[in-house]
Amino acid sequence: MWRRSASFILDKEDNAAQPPPPPAKPDTLTLSLSSPPPPTATTIAATINPPSSFSSSMADTLQNPNPKISAYYQTRAAHHGVVSSDWLAQAQAVAEPHLPEGWARSGSAAEPGGGGGGGRPFSVTDEFNNWRQQPDLAEAVAAIRALAAVIRASEATTMMELEIELKKASDSLKNSDTTSISLTAGCDLFMRYVTRTSALEYEEFNSAKSRLIERAEKFGEISQKARRIIAMLSQDFIFDGCTILVHGFSRVVLEVLKTAVQNKKVFRVFCTEGRPDRSGLRLSNDLAKLDVSVKLLIDSAVAYTMDEVDMVLVGADGVVESGGIINLMGTYQIALVAHSMNKPVYVAAESYKFARLYPLDQKDMVPAERPIDFGVPIPAKVEVEKSARDYTPPQYLTLLFTDLGVLTPSVVSDELIQLYL
Amino acid sequence: MPDVQTLVNELLFKLKKRKIEGSHATARQTAILLRLVISQQRIPYTHQAAALIDAVKAVGEQLVAANPVELAVGNIVRRVLHIIREEDLSLSTVAMVGLNVSAVSDDEGDTDQDDHPVLSAAAVAAASRNTLRPPSLQTLLEDLPDSAAVPHTSSSGDDSEGKSKSADKSSRSRRLKHDVIEAVNELIEDISTSHEQIAEQAVEHIHQNEVILTLGSSRTVLEFLCAAKEKKRSFRVFVAEGAPRYQGHLLAKELVARGLQTTLIADSAVFAMISRVNMVIVGAHAVMANGGVIAPVGLNMVALAAQRHAVPFVVLAGSHKLCPLYPHNPEVLLNELRSPSELLDFGEFSDCMDFGSGMGSPLLHVVNPTFDYVPPKLVSLFITDTGGHNPSYVYRLIADYYSTDDLVLQRKPAPVN
Numbered sequence: 158m159w160r161r162s163a164s165f166i167l168d169k170e171d172n173a174a175q176p177p178p179p180p181a182k183p184d185t186l187t188l189s190l191s192s193p194p195p196p197t198a199t200t201i202a203a204t205i206n207p208p209s210s211f212s213s214s215m216a217d218t219l220q221n222p223n224p225k226i227s228a229y230y231q232t233r234a235a236h237h238g239v240v241s242s243d244w245l246a247q248a249q250a251v252a253e254p255h256l257p258e259g260w261a262r263s264g265s266a267a268e269p270g271g272g273g274g275g276g277r278p279f280s281v282t283d284e285f286n287n288w289r290q291q292p293d294l295a296e297a298v299a300a301i302r303a304l305a306a307v308i309r310a311s312e313a314t315t316m317m318e319l320e321i322e323l324k325k326a327s328d329s330l331k332n333s334d335t336t337s338i339s340l341t342a343g344c345d346l347f348m349r350y351v352t353r354t355s356a357l358e359y360e361e362f363n364s365a366k367s368r369l370i371e372r373a374e375k376f377g378e379i380s381q382k383a384r385r386i387i388a389m390l391s392q393d394f395i396f397d398g399c400t401i402l403v404h405g406f407s408r409v410v411l412e413v414l415k416t417a418v419q420n421k422k423v424f425r426v427f428c429t430e431g432r433p434d435r436s437g438l439r440l441s442n443d444l445a446k447l448d449v450s451v452k453l454l455i456d457s458a459v460a461y462t463m464d465e466v467d468m469v470l471v472g473a474d475g476v477v478e479s480g481g482i483i484n485l486m487g488t489y490q491i492a493l494v495a496h497s498m499n500k501p502v503y504v505a506a507e508s509y510k511f512a513r514l515y516p517l518d519q520k521d522m523v524p525a526e527r528p529i530d531f532g533v534p535i536p537a538k539v540e541v542e543k544s545a546r547d548y549t550p551p552q553y554l555t556l557l558f559t560d561l562g563v564l565t566p567s568v569v570s571d572e573l574i575q576l577y578l
Numbered sequence: 579m580p581d582v583q584t585l586v587n588e589l590l591f592k593l594k595k596r597k598i599e600g601s602h603a604t605a606r607q608t609a610i611l612l613r614l615v616i617s618q619q620r621i622p623y624t625h626q627a628a629a630l631i632d633a634v635k636a637v638g639e640q641l642v643a644a645n646p647v648e649l650a651v652g653n654i655v656r657r658v659l660h661i662i663r664e665e666d667l668s669l670s671t672v673a674m675v676g677l678n679v680s681a682v683s684d685d686e687g688d689t690d691q692d693d694h695p696v697l698s699a700a701a702v703a704a705a706s707r708n709t710l711r712p713p714s715l716q717t718l719l720e721d722l723p724d725s726a727a728v729p730h731t732s733s734s735g736d737d738s739e740g741k742s743k744s745a746d747k748s749s750r751s752r753r754l755k756h757d758v759i760e761a762v763n764e765l766i767e768d769i770s771t772s773h774e775q776i777a778e779q780a781v782e783h784i785h786q787n788e789v790i791l792t793l794g795s796s797r798t799v800l801e802f803l804c805a806a807k808e809k810k811r812s813f814r815v816f817v818a819e820g821a822p823r824y825q826g827h828l829l830a831k832e833l834v835a836r837g838l839q840t841t842l843i844a845d846s847a848v849f850a851m852i853s854r855v856n857m858v859i860v861g862a863h864a865v866m867a868n869g870g871v872i873a874p875v876g877l878n879m880v881a882l883a884a885q886r887h888a889v890p891f892v893v894l895a896g897s898h899k900l901c902p903l904y905p906h907n908p909e910v911l912l913n914e915l916r917s918p919s920e921l922l923d924f925g926e927f928s929d930c931m932d933f934g935s936g937m938g939s940p941l942l943h944v945v946n947p948t949f950d951y952v953p954p955k956l957v958s959l960f961i962t963d964t965g966g967h968n969p970s971y972v973y974r975l976i977a978d979y980y981s982t983d984d985l986v987l988q989r990k991p992a993p994v995n
Contacts (some may be wrong), residue, residue: 346718379718393906508718556868556904562982563904565868565954567970 163398165425165450279310281326282333295408297343297509298380300330304347305373308366316362323351336525336545338475338483342512347373349576383507383560384409388416391470391505391558395422399467402427402459402495405485406436407472409505411443413558418447425450427466431485432456433529456487460494469495473506476559477514478573480551480566482506483522486544492553501555508559511573516548582618585611586637593644593651601650601863602797605769605898608641608654613762616658616755626754627666634658639987647914647949649864649872649901652987656902657765659984665757768963772896773798775963777805783892783961788813788856791889793845794820794874795829796861798894802961803859804836814839816855818848820876822920822946845876852883862895864912866905867976869954869969871895872912875947881956890958897962900972902980908951918944 284306288299307326313319327344334340351369387409395401395417403410403426417424426444428451431437441451454462469491473482482488482504495502516522526543535541551566558564561572589611591597598604615637621629638655645651776798784790784806790813792799803815815838819826826842833840843851852858858880864872871877871893884891905912921944924931930942954969961967967975 350718393904396907563867565970565973568973571974 163400163423165400166398166423169450279306281307281330285330285333294377295380295507295509296337296339297346297507298377300340300343301347301373301376303330304344305370308370308373314362316365319366320351323348335523338512338514339510342475343509345513346509346576347376379560380507380509383509384412385416386560387505387507387558388412390563391503392416392420392422394468394503394556394558395424397423399424400427400465401425402429402462402466402469402491403440404429404437404469404471404488404491405431406434406440407505409507410470410472411440413470413505414444414449415447418449425452427452427454427462429453429459429487429491430455431487434485434527436485456490459491463494463498463500466495466500469500469502471502471504473504473510474546475512475514476504476506476510476557476569477512477516477548478570479515480554480557480569481516482549482554482557483514483516483546484549486547489519489547489549489553492549496553502553503556503558504554505558508561508572511569513573513577519548522546522548582615585614586640590640590644593641593648596645598648600797601648601899602769602772602896604645604648605650605654605896606766608651609658609762609766609769611641612637612655612658613759613766616662616762617759621755627662630662630754630758631659634662635987642987647912649903649912650898652903653864653898653901654765654769655987656980656984657898658762660979660981661761661765662758663981663983665754665761669754669757769896769898772898772963773801776894776896776961777801779961779966780806781809781811783857783859783966784811784813786811786813789816789854790814791816791818791848791852791855791858791880792829792860793818793826793848793876793880794823794860795825795832796894798861798896799859800829800832802894803833803838807836807838814841816841816843816851818843818845818876818880820874821845845879848880849883849886852880852887852889855884855887855889858884858889858891860891860893862893862899863949864899864901865893865895865960865972866908867902867973868904869957869960869972870905870908871952871954871957872905872908872949873952875950878950878952878956881952885956891952891956892959892961893952893957894961897964897975897979900962900975900979902976902985905951908949909947912949912951914948916946916948918946920946 281303285299285303288294288302289296304323304326307323308319311319311322313322327348331341331344350372354365354369391413395413401414401424403414414426426441426449428437428441428444430453431440432455437453441453444451471482471484471488471491473484475483477483492502514522525545527545529541529543531541551569554566556563556565557569564572589607592607593604598607612634615633616630619630619633634655638652638659641655642652780802784803788811790803792815806813815833817826817830817833817840819842821844830840830842860873860877860880862871862873866872873893881891883889918931922931927942931940931944954972957969959966960969960972962975964975
């Protein structure tokens, strides 16, 4: 009773009750528009000589104006959509050499020959990339499975030897993709487990080895279980009639929302587009299949819609020691807006994503870049910010849902200290 | 000797009818009742802890359902469950160490234990400790034995050892109950002395010539301020009256009786006076796991005023008020709406509030919530009987006092054994 009423449910019912408005015909519309805008539109069209590729789209816009879009913005769109001929000529002149260089794809294809194995036919990086292909498998799980394969293929006879081999393999894995945080965190976690297990528990080497392999294989199950635990823990925070803003495509967040649907909760989701990977489009597609009411926003529309939002829910690529998160570019922006409007920001992340990093600002991480397609070739003198992710400091996060429980950001450093020190 | 069930029913009745006021009294009575339940419970030789836990959960479930808003009941039930688990754990690790020492010497015992890998006592102790602590990164990759597995290995060990253990078993069962009751006595003692323990810290926080603001009346705050007065600190107190119950009036009277300079103000005057105040000291109804506070109505406003003027907002809370749950919708779920007669006089307003007039429902609604939720970022310091803590430290206290298995008090339909 103290929350804003869920008017979207009432609106939906109202819209269903009313008959949909009849589709308007273009000629009647041009007549119904007030006199000043059409002449300006036509004059602009007349004065500027657009290149041929744009003329057809412009003509379309003028012939079928959508009645809901004001003519003012239509003309502005047409105006800004025009690219002058010198810009195009300049861009095309340097288009060819510009495209392939400078776009460092974060960990795309493995280096041929596999950076790791060091001459042996078994290559840990190849193994890792094999596992990574599966869409539902988290990176850390793939890494740990690869390390388990290393143990299996190893000919070591003592624990020390095995540890050294594993350390080498883990380092080569980390070097093959320096930008992936969950990969690093997964490797570190497994190495830590190995060093702790060997000392105390087993006097016999083979049983220790088999136990390590068994635990590593089981880790995939842990990952699945982790998602379910997180989904269960977050159920109480999703109440009927709430509006959730999500950013980026996270399998954990999808699991949370799926479980909420299974528990018959009524809610709606605002999905940001997530340029340039359009991850939001993918997520909204999946949510629409679940019969959740989804609204897509462009990334810049977040502040505009923030007052209708009840909570922000994001996943994380990595959770750092300060309790902050590293996630898709745009998360920091959304967290800032949410914080200034007193909306809670919840993060759903599995515990193996906790990494021993402490970024002090945005540039303090290994840069991870990705290609951005602006739709037109970019001239050489124009620089593009290609970073794929940003760091959200802990003071903008409210709670983290992990398989270790619901945590406040300050608990994260405590957990990491207990593990590593 | 009165029947346990009658006493349980009595307490249930008191909780349902809200006859017990305040978390302190509720906590004490709950703890005393649970101690009685434990001492009267007959427990079998094997799986003793599980039987005790079951019995306590059965009573606890009913008590919590009787008054869900009184979080102290649930807190004490969970504290007792944690005590049972801890005592059981310490007893079984002692037995385990003793068992392994003797198992190594004679070979016949090993044949029965082929299916279990040979683990050193240290590893078993470490594993059992992990079952009690909340899941952490350290245990992520380990195969956590179920709580059933630990007594299982001990019982299989007992079988292989034969008759020499049976005498130990019965003494163990007596020891468990004894230890648990001792620990519960300590808990009751802690609850009773929580006011004194908090008041002892008053001198460190209240300095000479300070101005303190408080709202409504809290016994903890009263004793805190009086303790500072005893130590010859001279300071002044602003008391906001705390409508609609006006308990601030009573507090003001008490303070004056103890010789403190007091000023009484209306709740609406808090924002006006806050700039002249050095510190705000208030009590709490409950402290949630994220550091948020369920406090008497009006304190959220005081907290916001304090933040606006950079005045420290100090919350006094005994450890029995610490709740391991997260507040999802505290304004509704953890709130109680009291009678509108505290606001309006029924006689004068009877026509506005009359259901019989015209529409069928009155146009005048009166809402009288008891509690307010203060988010953790507005609280500067928590003073508990264990000392002063940051709101972000609350999770550590919870990990010390409670086990994660007990967060949900409903028992599973099939008993886990």
